[in-house]
Amino acid sequence: MPTDLKQLAALLKLSPTTVSRALNGYSDVSEATRQRVAEAAKAAGYEPSPAARRLAIGRADAVGIVYPVEADFMGNPLFLEMIGGVSDRLDGAGYDVLLAVARKKTELRTYERLVRGRRVDGLIVAHTRVKDERIDFLRGTQMPFIGYGRTSECDDFPWLDFDNEACTRLAMNELTARGHRRIAYIHSPLNLNFAQQRYDGYLKAMAAAGLVVNPEHVLTGGHDRRGGYEATKRLLALADTRPTAILVDSNLCGVGTVRALLQAGIAIGTEMSVIVIDGLPVDTPLYDQDIAAIAQPTAHASGWTMADMLLKLIEGKPLDEPRVLKQPQFVNGRSLGLAPT
Amino acid sequence: MPTDLKQLAALLKLSPTTVSRALNGYSDVSEATRQRVAEAAKAAGYEPSPAARRLAIGRADAVGIVYPVEADFMGNPLFLEMIGGVSDRLDGAGYDVLLAVARKKTELRTYERLVRGRRVDGLIVAHTRVKDERIDFLRGTQMPFIGYGRTSECDDFPWLDFDNEACTRLAMNELTARGHRRIAYIHSPLNLNFAQQRYDGYLKAMAAAGLVVNPEHVLTGGHDRRGGYEATKRLLALADTRPTAILVDSNLCGVGTVRALLQAGIAIGTEMSVIVIDGLPVDTPLYDQDIAAIAQPTAHASGWTMADMLLKLIEGKPLDEPRVLKQPQFVNGRSLGLAPT
DNA sequence: TTGTATGCGTTATCAG
DNA sequence: CTGATAACGCATACAA
Numbered sequence: 016m017p018t019d020l021k022q023l024a025a026l027l028k029l030s031p032t033t034v035s036r037a038l039n040g041y042s043d044v045s046e047a048t049r050q051r052v053a054e055a056a057k058a059a060g061y062e063p064s065p066a067a068r069r070l071a072i073g074r075a076d077a078v079g080i081v082y083p084v085e086a087d088f089m090g091n092p093l094f095l096e097m098i099g100g101v102s103d104r105l106d107g108a109g110y111d112v113l114l115a116v117a118r119k120k121t122e123l124r125t126y127e128r129l130v131r132g133r134r135v136d137g138l139i140v141a142h143t144r145v146k147d148e149r150i151d152f153l154r155g156t157q158m159p160f161i162g163y164g165r166t167s168e169c170d171d172f173p174w175l176d177f178d179n180e181a182c183t184r185l186a187m188n189e190l191t192a193r194g195h196r197r198i199a200y201i202h203s204p205l206n207l208n209f210a211q212q213r214y215d216g217y218l219k220a221m222a223a224a225g226l227v228v229n230p231e232h233v234l235t236g237g238h239d240r241r242g243g244y245e246a247t248k249r250l251l252a253l254a255d256t257r258p259t260a261i262l263v264d265s266n267l268c269g270v271g272t273v274r275a276l277l278q279a280g281i282a283i284g285t286e287m288s289v290i291v292i293d294g295l296p297v298d299t300p301l302y303d304q305d306i307a308a309i310a311q312p313t314a315h316a317s318g319w320t321m322a323d324m325l326l327k328l329i330e331g332k333p334l335d336e337p338r339v340l341k342q343p344q345f346v347n348g349r350s351l352g353l354a355p356t
Numbered sequence: 357m358p359t360d361l362k363q364l365a366a367l368l369k370l371s372p373t374t375v376s377r378a379l380n381g382y383s384d385v386s387e388a389t390r391q392r393v394a395e396a397a398k399a400a401g402y403e404p405s406p407a408a409r410r411l412a413i414g415r416a417d418a419v420g421i422v423y424p425v426e427a428d429f430m431g432n433p434l435f436l437e438m439i440g441g442v443s444d445r446l447d448g449a450g451y452d453v454l455l456a457v458a459r460k461k462t463e464l465r466t467y468e469r470l471v472r473g474r475r476v477d478g479l480i481v482a483h484t485r486v487k488d489e490r491i492d493f494l495r496g497t498q499m500p501f502i503g504y505g506r507t508s509e510c511d512d513f514p515w516l517d518f519d520n521e522a523c524t525r526l527a528m529n530e531l532t533a534r535g536h537r538r539i540a541y542i543h544s545p546l547n548l549n550f551a552q553q554r555y556d557g558y559l560k561a562m563a564a565a566g567l568v569v570n571p572e573h574v575l576t577g578g579h580d581r582r583g584g585y586e587a588t589k590r591l592l593a594l595a596d597t598r599p600t601a602i603l604v605d606s607n608l609c610g611v612g613t614v615r616a617l618l619q620a621g622i623a624i625g626t627e628m629s630v631i632v633i634d635g636l637p638v639d640t641p642l643y644d645q646d647i648a649a650i651a652q653p654t655a656h657a658s659g660w661t662m663a664d665m666l667l668k669l670i671e672g673k674p675l676d677e678p679r680v681l682k683q684p685q686f687v688n689g690r691s692l693g694l695a696p697t
Numbered sequence: 698t699t700g701t702a703t704g705c706g707t708t709a710t711c712a713g
Numbered sequence: 714c715t716g717a718t719a720a721c722g723c724a725t726a727c728a729a
Contacts (some may be wrong), residue, residue: 019706020706021707031706031716032709032716033716035708035709036715044715045714048714048715062468062473063473063706063707064705064707065474066410066707067706069707069721070407070408070411070705070723071706071707071708071709071721072709095423095435102456111456112454112457114454114455115452116440131403132406133406134452278618301615360722361724370700373699374698376725377699384698384699386698408705409722409724410705411706411707412722412724414705
């Protein structure tokens, strides 16, 4: 079984050159030989050596995703889903997915390794922060990349993100329209750009509604279920100033919030209204609680789109839409009611 | 800035050969030049081209992990944690981690691509099934691999796994010792090897205790929280034959089970005893429910160990322990009590 | 201790 | 339409 281009060529009594061109679909090879070569290759189970290919072509045929563990050490299920979307797009194009797990300390060096060594043809930068040195680094290189999220200054690089301010604005509209005035806000760490933007949206909406923010009503929920749970318990402990509605800026925290409410015996939708941005994960038994949500395109779809953008960039094609801002949608649920009087 | 070995050599007035050897820590190069080269390389930010290196050396300097999405489409947080462990071991060794997301349909082809194209030097096969064609395929190749889990026949390949029968045996001992006789069992899909083995352990333990298995007490919980939740609801609906204890074979299902019990107002530990294998994930607010568990080494540690084994295999070193069977430990909790009389 | 020549498997250039 | 020849960037016998 020929494992080699040379051997395959010898077998076919052709030159390696011709075989190579036949396999790569060049126009200047007769249809007859193309067929013959293709069959022989498949029969022999021939796979070109990526290393040699890369060396000759100068491309890595790989895309990198750097996963910062500290940000989310337990593993956000949405992250794997996003990677699934990326893979689905890249698979047919013959690209590999390099997953680099980086501690905060070594993160930048990881990027340097990938870029300098041309280990990848492009990168997807997830978990963007308000001020993000990874983006700063990539700006100075020729390496194509897509931000999965924006940064504070983001007009000069391509990204895909959700309209985060709109997320909170939309949610706040629904709440104020129902008469809520004491609206609590549970958020992710504010160095993450999406969290900061959603938080801004909350503040602006409060101001627009003529409401004063009670500092006790704004709590960080960390990245996980547990954080949301504890933040909510603190809110419930407020005697006189207990909020009548809670807005949660991410799905995992949302689970914790709903848990805490159920456990405390609070009637969701009457005693306490709840909106969770991104909605609850479908794998939770709470899913049937029918919690109102701000819905985004799925992580899978986002991954697919980003991979598609990245491929265009790698091929040197211009991006018709270099900055993709997905608009959120309000999804009603039984967790929403009029403010108690 | 030299991006080339040749350029770097020219800069140093040395031959590329010498520079190469200096960088790769060969013995036959003077300490003085080694220093000089190392500094110059760092100063110039030189990174050797992996493609060229791979072609010359014949190694990929990469390890592959194939993630089957169907098995667990929402993304098990433990999976990312395991990858983190793999990366931590591999990082210093200069290996990349290739993550291939595979649909069941294309799974085998993915393996072929990785192996035939020598895209990786070794593989980690996760989610092993009782009868696993991926393992069968790899057996026929020279590609080193480690099973993250066993298969029905597994004496001829290296793996890391938990003693699954011991998991259920341990748990069952605790339950029968407390007088439980109606012990329900919620399990993952039985085509997964770990699920089958744990199930076997359950059956054996029941027999050993002289108990008869009630078919209504054995339910599949799927892979997620939701499945565990629904299975538990079905158990609670049993009027006369309601179990007094529930054993759950995986962590995510366990969350659902505890949820269902709390929601139904069941007193955990008195009305119903619960043991969850792997314990509840720490990011759940239920963590303080203090559920009894069968504890395993962390996914991170497992990943690290497997990567370590794989490196040895790649380097041709013999494995002193080719089959690593981790012993589980019983961890008591308030979820365990005497059987109600 | 260092340098020269050659090869890794593929693609690209340039003739036929 | 096809074939010889030279890269791609690095590592390694072998020679000096």
